[in-house]
Amino acid sequence: MSDLKIAVIDVKPGASMESQSGLQMLRPRIFGAYRAPADRRKVAAIVMHPTSNFMGHYLIEPLAERGICCMGLNSRYMGNDTLLLMERAIQDLGAGVKYLRDAGYEKVVLIGNSGGAALASFYQAQAERLTATQFPDGDPTHLHADDLPPVDGIALCAAHLGRSRLMRDWIDPSVTDEHDPMSVDPALDMYDPRHGGQGVQGVREVQGVQEVRYDADFLARFSAGQQARLDRIEQWAMDRLRTLRATPGAPRDQAFIVYRTHADPRCLDLSIDANDRAPGSVWGDARQVNYSANAMGRTTSLTAFLSQWSSRSQADGPTNLARTSVPVLLLTYTADQSTFPSTRDAWMAAGGDRIRNVDIVGGNHYLAGQPALVPQAADAIAGWADGL
Structure with missing residues (x-):
């Protein structure tokens, strides 16, 4: 060789x-x-x-x-x-x-x-x-x-x-202000322990991490919120692109930030799509990754967002x-x-x-x-x- x-x-x-x-x-x-x-x-x-x-x-x-x-x-x-x-x-x-x-x-x-x-x-x-x-x-x-x-x-x-499916499954629907990474709607926050069902029967500790259970109603609202947030960002990106390209002297593209893109309930609830995994993320603690300065799709441009992360x-x-x-x-x-x-x-x-x-x-x-x-x-x- x-x-x-x-x-x-x-x-x-x-x-x-x-x-x-x-x-x-x-x-x-x-x-x-x-x-x-x-x-x-x-x-x-x-x-x-x-x-x-x-x-x-x-x-x-x-x-x-x-x-x-x-x-x-x-x-x-x-x-x-x-x-x-x-x-x-x-x-x-x-x-x-x-x-x-x-x-x-x-x-x-x-x-x-x-x-x-x-x-x-x-x-x-x-x-x-x-x-x-x-x-x-x-x-x-x-x-x-x-x-x-x-x-x-x-x-x-x-x-x-x-990448578009990952963003759909991982984007955090609890963000209330796209310019504030700490903004949160508790009703849609998968990391809020009130939604995790910790301590209920059947929930266990796996490799030192407490597994959680989400109820079906929360998961349905969570998924709908993910889609709604992604739709809003995508519509904004399209509108902004049209504005730029209709404005003489404006650039043809623009960078922006998408905060909190690691909120998949499967990271914590092993009963969803069950396999042999341990709780958490491939990058470590899922909540920390979600709030980190550098994560999936965090910094992007209008054209790159459309090509990688959007439904288009x-x-x-x-x-x-x-x-x-x-x-x-x-x-x-x-x-x-x-x-x-x-x-x-x-x-x-x-x-x-x-x-x-x-x-x-x-x-x-x-x-x-x-x-x-x-x-x-x-x-x-x-x-x-x-x-x-």
Whole structure:
């Protein structure tokens, strides 16, 4: 097996000031890290996330040991999704696919891990039939079919359904003032102990954390409040965008903040969408994450919000997966705190006869501290990829 190699890949320019680096804007590049098995050019894989740094991904080395070149590829938005456009992220992914095709690999597959699952599905759907000719704000994407060479299969692991669905499920409906992160309506606050049912029969302590139970009425009001808040933000974003673009001399975009975006009752109530998880969030204490200065979708722009987080996003995972025709493997990590049985079921329904599920029993979202489970995931992916 070769040493770790670094890929430096030129990509097409994007929006004005999408980076604070003048060098990156003048010569935009993306970077990947991979191991190439010696004397074997059969299958290569790309694992990519819209914004996370995957150059150190835990599957790179195990897959190389199993004869598959695996590249952890970063998009141009690595570490900062403030201006991220999903339509531009798939263009970056396409540049990575071209890189591996040019290197002589017979087959290329995508590994959609976590938020990379919807990205991979969006990519292949557009590679098979390009429809994303405009961004949700109406501007042209300038995507071309040759930007998106099709792949031969998609493997999904700990797979979120897409950023718009995450925002729908995680946004805190108790915010009463969009300019005040501490504003709260107690009637819709899932972290208010009056709603948690703590101490009722059947509620237990799991790994030192008190599990809670929410009643059906609160959950219904909570979900309706989430949708109402998201609708208000989306309408404001559309109205503001129209105002800016109708005003001579005004900018075409604007940054803003979405406070408190980590309020999913499943973090605390393990009876909802039950799996093997412990109470809490993949990032630690769920309430602390909810109120933190940096969290999912916290800082965004009008165009990025529409592309990633809104109902107008074109990057919904299952919707796009259903439009593809390639074989699909789904790895379900059964102790994940952010993907659940309903998540698995949505992917399975979208994949139809082309998809097969493998449970990684006890796996948390990152397989963190679980070295025995990483080979299980690698074995499943390698066996599936070799059979394509």
